[in-house]
Amino acid sequence: MTIAAPDADLWTAPTLDPAPGQLDAQVDVPGSKSLTNRYLVLAALAGSPGTVRGALRSRDTDLMVGALRALGAQITEGAEASTWHITPATLTGDASIDCGLAGTVMRFIPAVAALADGEVTLDGDAGARVRPMAPILDGLRGLSVRIDDGGRGLLPFTIHGTGSVRGGSVDVDASASSQFVSGLLLASARFDQGLTLRHTGPTLPSLPHIDMTVAVMREAGIVVDSSRPAIWQVRPGTVAGRDVRVEPDLSNAGPFLAAALVAGGTVRVPGWPSSTTQPGAMMADLLTAMGGHAHLADGVMTVTGTGEITGLDVDLHEAGELAPTIAALAALATTPSRLRGIAHLRGHETDRLAALATEITRLGGQAEQTSDGLVITPRPLHGGVVHTYHDHRMATAGAILGLRVPGVQVENVATTAKTLPGFTRMWDQMLSGLTDGPVA
Numbered sequence: 001m002t003i004a005a006p007d008a009d010l011w012t013a014p015t016l017d018p019a020p021g022q023l024d025a026q027v028d029v030p031g032s033k034s035l036t037n038r039y040l041v042l043a044a045l046a047g048s049p050g051t052v053r054g055a056l057r058s059r060d061t062d063l064m065v066g067a068l069r070a071l072g073a074q075i076t077e078g079a080e081a082s083t084w085h086i087t088p089a090t091l092t093g094d095a096s097i098d099c100g101l102a103g104t105v106m107r108f109i110p111a112v113a114a115l116a117d118g119e120v121t122l123d124g125d126a127g128a129r130v131r132p133m134a135p136i137l138d139g140l141r142g143l144s145v146r147i148d149d150g151g152r153g154l155l156p157f158t159i160h161g162t163g164s165v166r167g168g169s170v171d172v173d174a175s176a177s178s179q180f181v182s183g184l185l186l187a188s189a190r191f192d193q194g195l196t197l198r199h200t201g202p203t204l205p206s207l208p209h210i211d212m213t214v215a216v217m218r219e220a221g222i223v224v225d226s227s228r229p230a231i232w233q234v235r236p237g238t239v240a241g242r243d244v245r246v247e248p249d250l251s252n253a254g255p256f257l258a259a260a261l262v263a264g265g266t267v268r269v270p271g272w273p274s275s276t277t278q279p280g281a282m283m284a285d286l287l288t289a290m291g292g293h294a295h296l297a298d299g300v301m302t303v304t305g306t307g308e309i310t311g312l313d314v315d316l317h318e319a320g321e322l323a324p325t326i327a328a329l330a331a332l333a334t335t336p337s338r339l340r341g342i343a344h345l346r347g348h349e350t351d352r353l354a355a356l357a358t359e360i361t362r363l364g365g366q367a368e369q370t371s372d373g374l375v376i377t378p379r380p381l382h383g384g385v386v387h388t389y390h391d392h393r394m395a396t397a398g399a400i401l402g403l404r405v406p407g408v409q410v411e412n413v414a415t416t417a418k419t420l421p422g423f424t425r426m427w428d429q430m431l432s433g434l435t436d437g438p439v440a
């Protein structure tokens, strides 16, 4: 007989009996991944030095710093680890870039690399090598850039930079990811002719993230015309070096706010912007639709729940990165849910529709994939191992399920470091203020 050693890779999610008022916590959420990586890219392309404050430090954002340094930008840490000082330089090639599993790195860096003088090779994790890339590679080719991808349209590939990109007009099908649009737009003020980009696909996910791209470009003095649907026109020009502060990551706030609904308590997130392009801001309405109460006052988002969760029918195409959190709540609800408009989640860190359906079913729940989403029918759940597929949001979804269901173990919870390295500490801290402490 062999006795299995305890698996160090399994994190037992703390469980809490719902008791109104028991959970009462404030959670300070670090900076937005999406804003951090956009500000870093623009700073490296700027005509003068800049500073990014309140930056997220995580695998995805540190990989972005590494990529921009490899292309010649000088980036140094400030007095706080969340401050970066960026001194742009002539972009140089002969570089190999590790994209990890970061969509923002693999989709935002190619157009920057195309401006470098020399060869730049991009590669990433095994899971990154299956994420869609072809539309952005073909888009760059249409703007005069030579790329060698062995005809696969996937990582790894080599960009043969000549020090400039002609630019001009290009059609791109961005139905698999908004990042194809953002990745071409971000560098386009540095193209000789600027850029006119037209999205040609049947659907366009994550429009708020494209609006975010346009907003940060305009803040940097770039002229962007977005007055026609699905067409963006960028005038060539200088990118201003700036001193910017990153908003907290509202999508990463999601699992903590969701905990208020599961536990029947209150969670507060300070630093919540009064207006933002982050799709994570939709959490307030989503949690309200699921039976919670959300209230923003003096920059603090407060969510209160009763412990009873209502299912919902919702189109999440604008905020696909919230789907794992909403799916976990739906599995704990009293009525069925339907999540729609998120077929593109099949190309995220993993096939998230398959992963969510499999893992909810593994715990005794009922979750079925549809052509563009999930149908989740509540059933009593039991403990078990939640597999995470190197997906940070699968790990946080597991934590939400474990808050209600005893015996949930999250495999490779360290994968949360993709965007939130301190996740388990923050989760424990959120629960530590409880009268009796979390029940492991």
Ligand SMILES: O=C(O)C1=C[C@@H](OP(=O)(O)O)[C@@H](O)[C@H](O)C1
Residues within 6 Å of the ligand: 033, 034, 035, 103, 104, 176, 177, 178, 179, 182, 205, 206, 209, 320, 321, 344
């Ligand atoms: O531009 C960005 O920062 C992002 C865009 C979205 O990508 P998709 O449009 O591929 O969903 C989002 O899901 C991702 O987490 C971040």
Ligand SMILES: C=C(OP(=O)(O)O)C(=O)O
Residues within 6 Å of the ligand: 101, 102, 103, 104, 320, 321, 348, 349, 393, 419
């Ligand atoms: C889809 C996500 O990430 P990425 O930036 O790698 O696409 C996400 O964070 O939910």
